[in-house]
Amino acid sequence: MADAFTKITDYEGIQEYRLDCNQMKVLLAPRRAAPVVAFMVVYRVGSRNEAVGHTGATHLLEHLMFKGTPTFNKHAGRQIAATLQKYGAVFNADTWNDRTRYYEMLPSDQLELAIHLEADRMRNSFIADEDRQAEMTVVRNELERGENDPGRILDERLWAAAFREHPYHHPTIGWRSDVEGVPTWRLKEFYDTYYHPNNATAIVAGDFEEHTALTLIAKHFGKIPASPHPIPLIYTVEPPQEGEIRFILRRAGQLGIIEIGWHTPQARHPDTPVLAVLDMILSAGVTSRLYQALVETQMAISVDTQAYQFLDPGLFTLTAVLRPGIKHAEAEAAALEEIEKLKTEEVSDRELQKAKNIITAQLIYLRDSPFGVVSAMAEAEAVADWKFYVDLPKKIEQVTAADIRRVVIQYFTADNRTVGYFIPKEEE
Amino acid sequence: MKAVNSRSFAARTSREVLPNGIRLLVLENRANPTVSISGYLLAGAYFNPPDKYLLSRLTADMLSKGTAQRSKLEIAEALESIGAHISFSSNTFTVSISTQSLSKDFSTVLRSLAEELREPSFPADELDKLKQRLIASIKHNQEETRLRAIERLTQVIYPPNNPFYQPPADHLISEVEATTPDDVKQFYQHRYGAASLILVVVGDVDTAEVHRLVVETLGDWQGAPASPINLPETPLQAEPRRELVYLRDKANVDVVIGHASRLRRANPDYLAAIIANRALGQSTLSSRLGLKVRDELGLTYGINSFYADSGLGDGPYLITVTVAPTNVERAIEATRQIVEEYIAGGIREEELKDEQSSIIGSFKVGLATNAGMASQLASAELHNLGVSHLDNFPDLIMALTKPEVDAAITKYLHPECATTVIAGTYA
Numbered sequence: 063m064a065d066a067f068t069k070i071t072d073y074e075g076i077q078e079y080r081l082d083c084n085q086m087k088v089l090l091a092p093r094r095a096a097p098v099v100a101f102m103v104v105y106r107v108g109s110r111n112e113a114v115g116h117t118g119a120t121h122l123l124e125h126l127m128f129k130g131t132p133t134f135n136k137h138a139g140r141q142i143a144a145t146l147q148k149y150g151a152v153f154n155a156d157t158w159n160d161r162t163r164y165y166e167m168l169p170s171d172q173l174e175l176a177i178h179l180e181a182d183r184m185r186n187s188f189i190a191d192e193d194r195q196a197e198m199t200v201v202r203n204e205l206e207r208g209e210n211d212p213g214r215i216l217d218e219r220l221w222a223a224a225f226r227e228h229p230y231h232h233p234t235i236g237w238r239s240d241v242e243g244v245p246t247w248r249l250k251e252f253y254d255t256y257y258h259p260n261n262a263t264a265i266v267a268g269d270f271e272e273h274t275a276l277t278l279i280a281k282h283f284g285k286i287p288a289s290p291h292p293i294p295l296i297y298t299v300e301p302p303q304e305g306e307i308r309f310i311l312r313r314a315g316q317l318g319i320i321e322i323g324w325h326t327p328q329a330r331h332p333d334t335p336v337l338a339v340l341d342m343i344l345s346a347g348v349t350s351r352l353y354q355a356l357v358e359t360q361m362a363i364s365v366d367t368q369a370y371q372f373l374d375p376g377l378f379t380l381t382a383v384l385r386p387g388i389k390h391a392e393a394e395a396a397a398l399e400e401i402e403k404l405k406t407e408e409v410s411d412r413e414l415q416k417a418k419n420i421i422t423a424q425l426i427y428l429r430d431s432p433f434g435v436v437s438a439m440a441e442a443e444a445v446a447d448w449k450f451y452v453d454l455p456k457k458i459e460q461v462t463a464a465d466i467r468r469v470v471i472q473y474f475t476a477d478n479r480t481v482g483y484f485i486p487k488e489e490e
Numbered sequence: 491m492k493a494v495n496s497r498s499f500a501a502r503t504s505r506e507v508l509p510n511g512i513r514l515l516v517l518e519n520r521a522n523p524t525v526s527i528s529g530y531l532l533a534g535a536y537f538n539p540p541d542k543y544l545l546s547r548l549t550a551d552m553l554s555k556g557t558a559q560r561s562k563l564e565i566a567e568a569l570e571s572i573g574a575h576i577s578f579s580s581n582t583f584t585v586s587i588s589t590q591s592l593s594k595d596f597s598t599v600l601r602s603l604a605e606e607l608r609e610p611s612f613p614a615d616e617l618d619k620l621k622q623r624l625i626a627s628i629k630h631n632q633e634e635t636r637l638r639a640i641e642r643l644t645q646v647i648y649p650p651n652n653p654f655y656q657p658p659a660d661h662l663i664s665e666v667e668a669t670t671p672d673d674v675k676q677f678y679q680h681r682y683g684a685a686s687l688i689l690v691v692v693g694d695v696d697t698a699e700v701h702r703l704v705v706e707t708l709g710d711w712q713g714a715p716a717s718p719i720n721l722p723e724t725p726l727q728a729e730p731r732r733e734l735v736y737l738r739d740k741a742n743v744d745v746v747i748g749h750a751s752r753l754r755r756a757n758p759d760y761l762a763a764i765i766a767n768r769a770l771g772q773s774t775l776s777s778r779l780g781l782k783v784r785d786e787l788g789l790t791y792g793i794n795s796f797y798a799d800s801g802l803g804d805g806p807y808l809i810t811v812t813v814a815p816t817n818v819e820r821a822i823e824a825t826r827q828i829v830e831e832y833i834a835g836g837i838r839e840e841e842l843k844d845e846q847s848s849i850i851g852s853f854k855v856g857l858a859t860n861a862g863m864a865s866q867l868a869s870a871e872l873h874n875l876g877v878s879h880l881d882n883f884p885d886l887i888m889a890l891t892k893p894e895v896d897a898a899i900t901k902y903l904h905p906e907c908a909t910t911v912i913a914g915t916y917a
Contacts, residue, residue: 095521098858128775136785143775148844150851169854196788199814204791206742207812210635210914268858314738316629348566360619363626385626416571423573423592429522430859487739 066280074452076439077272081280084288086259088279089448091267091435099268100432101176102165103184104440107256109234110159110296110373116244116252118236121157122194122201123249127164128155129193131186134179142179149175152433157234160373161444167433170269174278180264181282184257191246198242205235212315213381216484220323223307224377224480228300258289263443268432300325300375307480315486317363318384320394323480324473326378329371329445333472335457336465337378341369342417343409343466344380344400349416351400356382361393373445378473390483404470408463421458499880503867504697508709511685511716515867515877516700517692519860525596525693527603528864529587530872532686532716536583536653536803537677543657544666548620549677550580555616558609562616565602574599576606582653583719583802584872590861593694597703604707607687610678614671621666628659628666635744636810638735639913640798643748646731646909647806648724654805683713688871692864721803724750727907735913743815743914745822749904751807753800755873762890762898763797768849769841770832770903771795771809779809782828789813789821801873807902815916822910829905836896850884 067079067088079088112119134140146153151168153176164183166176208214218233225231235241264283266275303325327333344352345367356362362382370376384393428434442451503517535546554576555562569576574591576599591599631637641656648655687708691700726749753763774780774792783793790811799805809829813821837845856862857880870879 093521095519096854096858098855141776141781143773144844147773147776147848148851150848150853150855152852152855167855167858169851172851196786199788199817200784200791203742203789203812203814203817206814207791209741210633212633314633314740316633317626347570349563349570357623358619360622363623363630383626383630385622386629412571416567419571420573426522426592427524427590430524430861432858 084259087263089265094269097170097269099170099173099270100167100436102265102436102440103180103262104161104163105262108158108160110229116248117232117240119252124155124157124162125197127183127187131182133182163440177278178282189250194246212484216321216482220321220482224323228298259286260288261293265436265439267435303478306476309482311484312487319484321381321482323377323379324478327375333469336461336469337369339417339461341367342420346420355396355400361388401474408467418458500878503877513688515690516697520694523593523694525593526860526864527589527691528868529689530584533585533681534581534583537681545677547580549674550578550585552612553578553606553610556611556613557605600703608711612671612674617671625663628662632659635913639744639746639911642735642911643746647750684711685716690864690868693860731909733911740914742812743916745811745912747908747910748806748808749908751797751804754804755801759898762894763902765845766895766898768845769837778828783824789817846887
């Protein structure tokens with residue numbers, strides 16, 4: 063059955079195949095260190111593919127994908143979670159802006175179970191109205207849990223403020239009333255639009271034999287035809303921000319928080335590795351610039367930056383949780399001063415090399431676990447393609463001090479930033 | 491391609507007790523150029539002086555804040571510049587040690603670890619900064635419904651001199667404010683020593699070289715002698731209780747139902763008790779509680795039951811569930827019914843089989859990484875189970891019978907005298 067595939071490439075120990083009958087991309091990353099294998103199917107659909115009225119639909123659908131198929135279901139004594147649990151699998155699914163992923167890491171003699179299950183639920187999930195009703199309240203509780211956390215709400219508001227037109231405006235969990243109101247047919251429509259082999263990549267890593275894995279993938283996914291329609295494209299573009307946006311969130315809480323976001327380009331852009339290095343320079347560890355400027359000086363209890371890598375242009379964010387008594391404006395000024403310094407003085411070779419070494423080491427640590435490997439490849443598939451993951455260390459190595467300065471000057475401007483304050487409400 | 495190594499852990503792991511008492515375990519795994527260290531010292535909260543709850547934690551956190559040879563910043567610079575990590579965290583009985591590094595940097599990391607363990611200088615200015623951050627994070631935790639519910643529950647179950655008791659935040663804050671560098675130094679001098687140190691090294695290393703480096707860096711360390719642990723078992727409460735912890739502006743309520751577990755790792759029926767709990771509440775997606783309260787009733791995103799800290803001592807047994815304020819009573823009632831049914835009927839034969847297969851599978855999956863292997867080996871060593879425990883675990887699990895598991899259910903699950911704490915915007 064392995065002849066059902068066209069081999070596309072073999073690059074840095076990873077093999078790419080295409081399943082000819084339905085154009086599904088298959089990636090194999092064998093590493094036989096422990097008798098464990100990880101399998102992941104990533105679909106190129108996320109909250110980016112939603113609009114008002116059905117925000118959160120991708121995520122709600124992901125929950126319904128555990129409710130069963132004619133083969134795997136509770137009544138047949140083969141509930142999906144229980145079947146996987148029985149073999150000690152680490153399994154789950156999650157949804158984000160650009161993708162939805164389903165995965166299992168389990169003893170290597172159970173690889174077929176994972177492949178069979180994922181192939182089965184790609185087209186045979188029930189998506190029943192009664193399941194949607196019960197699961198909606200589960201998801202609503204997930205949303206409520208998130209709402210308990212002021213930092214999370216602040217982040218949600220920041221993206222909503224920074225993105226006016228593009229769907230990164232709304233959170234992956236969705237707006238509460240959409241989660242409550244979205245009808246089952248709409249989820250089914252989502253399923254029928256996006257859950258097809260030609261919109262997915264299947265990835266295997268860990269302890270497996272290549273020929274066997276291909277045979278099993280052909281056996282289970284080979285029965286599924288490609289989508290009868292082209293997968294719809296998202297064409298909404300966020301226009302330039304043209305001026306600083308500021309907002310305040312006030313509710314009960316103990317510590318103030320500031321979050322700042324700057325618009326940055328899509329993952330495929332050549333500046334992505336530069337922003338990744340900048341992220342480390344600013345906030346990786348005790349020696350990082352923002353830790354020194356905010357935490358060592360007792361203004362903040364923690365500071366973090368994130369260089370998001372998405373399919374479409376995203377944000378670079380900076381978040382600081384303030385010590386009691388510290389004014390938001392004071393901490394913001396201290397953080398921005400560090401950004402401004404990077405526009406005038408180049409970072410030293412030593413500081414640059416340290417940032418690169420941290421990223422390189424993290425990428426190597428990831429390979430300790432087959433799950434780390436499939437995850438990294440799936441994220442890369444969602445925002446660019448898997449070679450993005452493989453090539454990242456080389457691109458990181460090429461980043462120069464001049465690149466850092468240029469990128470900070472280009473993107474970290476006042477007009478391009480959104481600033482949110484969480485201010486704890488006084489006791490009533 | 492190299493085949494998966496099928497030799498037993500006992501055959502592949504070197505274990506040695508150094509003359510100063512350090513127990514050193516090394517397992518070579520050449521799959522990836524990385525190394526993980528996992529370890530323990532007996533210097534956790536149990537050893538705190540009366541009425542002190544955070545001294546053990548402050549001491550562990552201060553180890554990386556400067557030594558006789560280097561400042562905090564110099565140590566951090568050396569490790570961060572190679573992408574390596576060393577972390578110490580204080581638990582109920584132990585301080586756990588973990589490191590991650592590329593194998594080429596192993597000696598740098600081990601030397602730093604030894605320096606931080608042997609020669610911490612506890613600079614006053616660093617202690618002050620740490621205290622301020624800790625106070626802020628205590629305040630921050632006061633916003634967390636789940637943490638607040640568990641905190642209250644421990645106050646009901648345990649007496650204040652028990653290491654599982656979590657005092658109110660204002661007590662913790664005044665304790666931290668009053669802590670001096672001398673307090674920390676004294677705790678260190680009385681509790682940190684080679685005699686209780688366990689170090690497990692797993693990864694792309696050479697056993698003889700690791701041994702040589704450990705002897706060189708830690709072989710002549712003495713420090714404090716190991717102190718015994720002698721904690722009486724906490725009895726069950728006489729009656730059930732219900733407590734509310736009110737927090738404003740919370741969309742979600744955390745409910746925690748629990749009681750003293752009376753379970754420690756050394757109990758002969760420990761594994762039976764673990765299996766007994768798994769069928770009830772290990773997985774929010776597929777255990778009894780999850781199937782009813784999440785899957786069928788749709789009341790919660792997460793419901794689980796677990797022994798929160800059953801190792802060297804008997805921590806609490808907890809059932810945790812998150813719900814919207816309107817669903818609190820229904821969730822508590824459904825949970826109560828499921829637990830009572832389970833106690834009345836015991837585990838089903840097929841549930842037992844599934845849980846046996848599940849725990850063995852998940853044990854194997856957990857051993858897929860250097861860090862996973864190091865942590866299992868360290869835990870086996872801490873509990874005196876021997877390296878062979880990793881090889882024997884599947885057989886021990888498969889040998890469990892329904893009567894044994896049912897006996898554990900009856901012995902360890904006690905909803906009739908559990909305390910229920912409801913934390914959130916709920917009155």
